[in-house]
Amino acid sequence: MEDSIHEVENENINQRGNECNAVSYLSADRLLEKLFQPELATLYTDLKAYGERALNEPLPTLPFRLYRQFGDTGERKAYEQAYFDRRGRLAAVAMLALDTTNSDALQALEEMLWDVCGEYTWCLPAHLGTGEVDQVAGNIDLFAAETVHMLAEIVTIHAERLDRLVIERVRFEAERRIFTPLYRDQQKFHWQTADHNWSAVCGGCCGMAALLLLKDESTLRESISHTVSCMNAFLSGYGEDGGCAEGIGYWVYGFGYYTYYAEMLREYSDGESNLLTDSKIAAIAAFPLRVHLSGGTYVNYSDSAEQEEIPSGLLSLLASRFGLQVDLPFHIPLFTDDPCHRWAHLLRNVMWSDPAVYGDEGAFKQAERGFIFQNLGWMIAKGSLDTPDTKCTNGDPLQVAISVKGGHNDEPHNHNDLGQFIIHCGGENILCDPGAGLYTQAYFAPGREQLFHISSSGHNVPLIEGQEQSSGLQAQAHVLEAKLAEDGGELNTTLDLTSAYPGAASLACYTRQFHWKMASGDNRNRAELRLIDRFQWKSRMVSLAEPFSSEGDSDVGYSSIVERWMSKVQPEVVKSGNLCWQGVHGTVHMTYDANHWQVFTEAIDTVDHNNVPVTFYRTSLSWTGVLDAMDVRIERPNALETVCEVRFIIEPKMGEFEVSMRE
Incomplete structure (x- = not known):
């Protein structure tokens, strides 16, 4: 798989040059149209309420006392609650700003993007050891990667309306915090060879941001090669049965971001590069349906919950690609259901959710x-x-x-x-x-x-x-x-x-x-x-x-x-x-x-x-x-x-x- 991707990569990048934004689901017009579909009414109501609160309240701060809390006491909840609330408000306002008549939302979006770019670190303190300066510089964890991905997609979607300085600031911070240490300096991170969710999430998020923001052809080629290597490391943690030892929650996280990168790369390469193929990938895609017991309750070994929200966009895409029979009622998770307020799930739930692939649980048509x-x-x-x-x-x-x-x-x-x-x-x-x-x-x-x-x-x-x-x-x-x-x-x-x-x-x-x-x-x-x-x-x-x-x-x-x-x-x-x-x-x-x-x-x-x-x-x-x-x-x-x-x-x-x- 990896060799064929590399062969296609050079040809496609040479053909496309420095083009970016060639990703259909990152169109502001299409996104706005989807957002007002009847099946998304409940999601939109939830999203709008969260976003309007963000427009009327100051963005939560990340003070030093919260940053030091993990190193001093081992407590991580307070910092992370403020951190994820900031990401959630940014995501919600980015959706509200699709309405071109809402100038307040656009102005607030610019302020929030600027504010996130000014954070001391995009990493969580829990992933930085003692949090010293040398542990912060050039460090990339799950949430630094998620942050650069979110910023890249938001400025791509709103590129025609955002102030040029805001876009340049996002590019500058992405280069400084992510692209230089990862692709140019080729710094080594433990997650690059991990056989679990870190390789897919970190590698996939940085890789998607690179596809959208990088203009340097050689660095872009390096990013694709690097990301495919991370994805292969991730897949090594799965057997041919497609089972996820980390449980259903981490299947959503790891394989979700694997899928998100695979789909963006497929579109970016005009369909030539496709990571969603072969029997092992099909087996991994079927995992949530095989461990679904009934009523949205799952086998929850390891660090998973019994009740898990499978992103409807993710499941819809996989069901259509692999012909899966979904024995779940159609339900689009609310934005506020996710305590981390992940932008990647939100956007793809809006763009990809398809009621047609879902079955009738009441008729007990279990997939297996x-x-x-x-x-x-x-x-x-x-x-x-x-x-x-x-x-x-x-x-x-x-x-x-x-x-x-x-x-x-x-x-x-x-x-x-x-x-x-x-x-x-x-x-x-x-x-x-x-x-x-x-x-x-x-x-x-x-x-x-x-x-x-x-x-x-x-x-x-x-x-x-x-x-x-x-x-x-x-x-x-x-x-x-x-x-x-x-x-x-x-x-x-x-x-x-x-x-x-x-x-x-x-x-x-x-x-x-x-x-x-x-x-x-x-x-x-x-x-x-x-x-x-x-x-x-x-x-x-x-x-x-x-x-x-x-x-x-x-x-x-x-x-x-x-x-x-x-x-x-x-x-x-x-x-x-x-x-x-x-x-x-x-x-x-x-x-x-x-x-x-x-x-x-x-x-x-x-x-x-x-x-x-x-x-x-x-x-x-x-x-x-x-x-x-x-x-x-x-x-x-x-x-x-x-x-x-x-x-x-x-x-x-x-x-x-x-x-x-x-x-």
Whole structure:
């Protein structure tokens, strides 16, 4: 791919000379026309309200005290809130200024562009180490790259009306902060070879700005070569299955900017250079539909949210290019839904959103009934249940799903979560993943695995002999079995998770089996998940619930297992050996062996990625055993294993809370 791009690049640049702005979606007239389409009415109302506030209030400042906050305390929220508000106001006013009768908006736009050009740094303090001057000069992070891209597109769109000095200032700052260190001096940055979102976002944003602003032919050629190299590094982080280890939120970020650059390069080169080709790219494009469970709720491993807004412009473009069946209702995200107020998403949501590529979720036309990501180690099965109480689902089948995670514990935005699983019902992850926590200095510092959102203590995986899962590539889930029925009605998976618990001294082997099955026949009103955890010990373990005598032998050790289930729903004890989580539309019943496992539930109060308080309920099954030193000398291989078997039944929620034991 890279060689063919380089061959085309020289020819096209020589043909076009110093032309720029040859990008159809950066036309002010076309953008204004699109902005007033009926399907964008809600977006425009939201955007206009935000923009008018920006016209009537001073632009937030970035004072020194906020800049130093991260280096002094590790706090990053206050600075970033002001920083992103500035970008948001600039983006909104740039859209309002499309109306040529609004002279106030144009004047405000010029002031805002001038003000952003005068910022000490376009980088976030959290990406600058201690923030010293030598760490600022020539540094390019995600948001410096996003800033130069936004400025480049705004001055391109408004080139005929903006004051010449403002445009020159933008070009000057882009040259000083981005183009000179990156393309002329060829300074090295860690993200240039990163196999995750940084390479696509940083490389793509700088590359798009270069296509729009650079007049020097040789530097422009260098920028294309550099950006294609970054994009290849980004793609190396994906397997042929198209799975994104960082999760759906970072798929939007990384592959979104990959797509945005690819589309601009394609237009710039008159279609000769196309990065949106081959089967691997098609698989990556399909990722959000494969991990969509129902109701706009997704598998949210790593630092992703359950509810994620997929930019409608991005999804529309990919659906049309790759023939994807979108099983989501058509929805254009509001500008204020994105706390970072990203210009790239806003512009392309306006220009590319196409209701025709979206399906009818109510008809349950799922793109796929399940998928196994062979490279990533994720397994997903989806199905639907009949609903006797049709009021709760508007008469539609109740959508249910399960997801299982393998992989390893050294992934980008890693959580120590091997063997994690999600039970989904009716648009809700009832047994869930905590997703991303609040980003602070500690979140990315040594010892991060002790934080709730990152630690295995915040996931549906066991604590073994007091040991959480360890971090690192050596902690891997070895997939022993992964079989999915074509209709998604049955999934059988077995994982060997022994290497995740190196600190469990008595543990010889730990495997986790999942058996998922949808009810068959005319009455499809339930699904079942059987989970079997097998712990094999190096010495015989006897449960303390069983009769035991050490006959005076002092060489006796203890072992323990604590199985854990995470939910935002507080479970209710139906009776001994039976728990129930009541979701909005569905119910999950869990049965277990109460003779050997003790149950307790605790509330854990934390905050999510956006610093919003959230409570998780962690339900634990606890087992304690004792090492029988006398029996070690007796050949009893079957006694070297402890088994925890639980059964989850997923059903539509009844009108009243009624639970019956089902055998």
